Amino acid sequence: MPVLEVKNIKKSFGKLEVLKGIGFELQKGEVLAIIGSSGSGKSTLLRVLNFLEKADGGSIAVNGETLYDANIINKNKDGDLRKKRLHFGLVFQSFHLFPQYNTLQNVSLALNLLSKEKVREMLRQDKRPFMTRLFALPKTYKLYRDMLKKEMTANREKAIKIIERVGLSDKIDCYPFQLSGGQQQRVAIARALALEPDILCFDEPTSALDPELTGEVLKVIKDLKNYNSTMIVVTHEMEFAKDVADRVIFMCDGKIEETGTPEEVFGNPKSERTKQFITRF
Amino acid sequence: MDFSQVTYQLLEGFGTTVLLFVLTLVLALPLGLLVAFGSMSKFKPLRWLTRTVVWIIRGTPLMLQVIVVFYVPGLLFGVNLGTRMTAVLVAFVINYACYFSEIYRGGIESISKGQYEAGQVLGMTKSQIFFKIVLFQVIKRITAPISNEVITLVKDTSLARVIAVGELILASQDIVATYGIIYPLFYSGVFYLLFCGLLTIMFNFIEKKLAYYH
Ligand SMILES: Nc1ncnc2c1ncn2[C@@H]1O[C@H](COP(=O)(O)OP(=O)(O)OP(=O)(O)O)[C@@H](O)[C@H]1O
Numbered sequence: 001m002p003v004l005e006v007k008n009i010k011k012s013f014g015k016l017e018v019l020k021g022i023g024f025e026l027q028k029g030e031v032l033a034i035i036g037s038s039g040s041g042k043s044t045l046l047r048v049l050n051f052l053e054k055a056d057g058g059s060i061a062v063n064g065e066t067l068y069d070a071n072i073i074n075k076n077k078d079g080d081l082r083k084k085r086l087h088f089g090l091v092f093q094s095f096h097l098f099p100q101y102n103t104l105q106n107v108s109l110a111l112n113l114l115s116k117e118k119v120r121e122m123l124r125q126d127k128r129p130f131m132t133r134l135f136a137l138p139k140t141y142k143l144y145r146d147m148l149k150k151e152m153t154a155n156r157e158k159a160i161k162i163i164e165r166v167g168l169s170d171k172i173d174c175y176p177f178q179l180s181g182g183q184q185q186r187v188a189i190a191r192a193l194a195l196e197p198d199i200l201c202f203d204e205p206t207s208a209l210d211p212e213l214t215g216e217v218l219k220v221i222k223d224l225k226n227y228n229s230t231m232i233v234v235t236h237e238m239e240f241a242k243d244v245a246d247r248v249i250f251m252c253d254g255k256i257e258e259t260g261t262p263e264e265v266f267g268n269p270k271s272e273r274t275k276q277f278i279t280r281f
Numbered sequence: 282m283d284f285s286q287v288t289y290q291l292l293e294g295f296g297t298t299v300l301l302f303v304l305t306l307v308l309a310l311p312l313g314l315l316v317a318f319g320s321m322s323k324f325k326p327l328r329w330l331t332r333t334v335v336w337i338i339r340g341t342p343l344m345l346q347v348i349v350v351f352y353v354p355g356l357l358f359g360v361n362l363g364t365r366m367t368a369v370l371v372a373f374v375i376n377y378a379c380y381f382s383e384i385y386r387g388g389i390e391s392i393s394k395g396q397y398e399a400g401q402v403l404g405m406t407k408s409q410i411f412f413k414i415v416l417f418q419v420i421k422r423i424t425a426p427i428s429n430e431v432i433t434l435v436k437d438t439s440l441a442r443v444i445a446v447g448e449l450i451l452a453s454q455d456i457v458a459t460y461g462i463i464y465p466l467f468y469s470g471v472f473y474l475l476f477c478g479l480l481t482i483m484f485n486f487i488e489k490k491l492a493y494y495h
């Protein structure tokens with residue numbers, strides 16, 4: 001069963017039809033590179049997958065569970081939407097780190113918030129009579145604190161491990177403004193990884209970086225492949241796409257113009273438009 | 282009238298000044314946030330209503346507003362607002378809430394969409410995003426403009442004098458008129474200076490605390 005099944009995604013902004021029916025599948029551990037010229041709808045596709053935009057048509061399923069289907073009117077409650085979002089991670093072109101938090105805090109914030117909710121939810125499950133619960137309040141509070149503390153410690157350790165993986169152990173206490181662009185993007189990758197998404201999406205992760213800094217970020221992404229992460233990378237780095245991707249999609253005008261292995265798409269493109277695009281690089 | 286008597290009388294006036302200052306802040310700072318949310322509301326009528334009110338309040342003198350709040354309810358509707366102090370307080374709170382609301386709005390709108398989206402993608406709720414990500418950045422950005430307004434408020438309290446609320450200026454003016462001595466006027470100025478000085482030090486401290494990141 002594929003990890004991700006995207007069918008016939010359509011999206012318009014007003015009269016402008018940006019996605020005209022996009023469909024593909026991803027297997028576990030597969031890396032998909034999406035290339036295409038500016039305005040072809042690559043970012044919009046990633047935003048639809050991450051539920052930052054609502055598709056007008058089509059469906060999205062992860063591990064066989066349909067998360068979105070335009071034909072089924074689903075009144076997505078805020079809570080549902082959040083759970084669905086957790087299947088995906090998104091790394092933005094311009095990082096969007098939280099400036100008031102240091103590296104460790106950036107990476108562990110979402111984990112800690114989830115832990116807090118989890119522990120609270122457990123307490124809410126307490127169905128004993130009101131008076132019993134009232135008298136047990138001090139005990140419950142202590143329980144809450146202990147559980148939360150345990151979770152937070154675990155989160156911290158997890159965050160530290162992930163930060164190590166992106167090679168920033170020595171920057172763990174630094175605030176984003178103290179980091180180079182490449183380092184900031186690596187923190188952003190760690191932040192997304194912390195939630196262990198089923199599919200991690202990158203929207204031109206190196207486009208905002210000086211050329212000499214792109215290497216360190218691409219290396220981290222390449223390394224994720226060894227951890228069997230399923231990834232979608234929108235990129236203009238053709239060498240990287242060739243090197244790392246298992247499959248390449250060339251998007252043009254909101255449609256998939258061509259798809260195949262890197263060898264097929266780069267070595268022997270069938271479509272005239274793909275040929276034109278590739279020779280430009 | 283000797284110096285200690287003058288000091289005592291001025292301190293009494295200063296008490297009223299400080300009371301007006303503190304109550305205005307305590308009420309206007311949260312009210313301003315509500316007004317700010319109103320002026321950013323997706324519900325158009327509410328947004329336009331709020332923005333019109335803010336425009337009127339910011340476009341007319343505070344002195345006029347004090348006089349209007351003091352006289353109009355009584356003359357038109359026979360409602361008594363209670364004491365003069367209440368009338369001044371109502372006018373001040375409305376006025377300052379409107380000024381604060383614009384500062385809040387500017388602060389909130391200056392936070393990039395990317396911060397919200399980063400929070401959303403990490404599965405945070407709207408309130409988590411507001412309280413854990415946005416609010417702190419907003420506070421940092423608005424400290425300087427808020428401190429300006431707060432220091433202006435110290436001096437604006439003297440407008441209460443127009444409807445004969447016994448604040449610092451009125452107290453010193455009384456002494457000058459009754460005893461023919463000039464120095465209480467300058468003396469009262471010292472009160473304002475010290476008060477503002479203290480606030481400046483306080484705000485500098487807060488700004489320094491928040492300056493650990495850019
Ligand atoms: N929120 C929006 N409102 C209106 N139009 C939008 C919006 N977002 C994107 N578009 C339009 O949709 C089209 C596709 O945009 P998109 O950002 O997906 O392209 P892209 O392939 O990522 O391009 P690039 O390589 O420049 O990042 C563009 O014409 C863009 O102007």
Ligand SMILES: [Mg+2]
Pocket residue numbers: 042043044203204
């Ligand atoms: Mg884009």
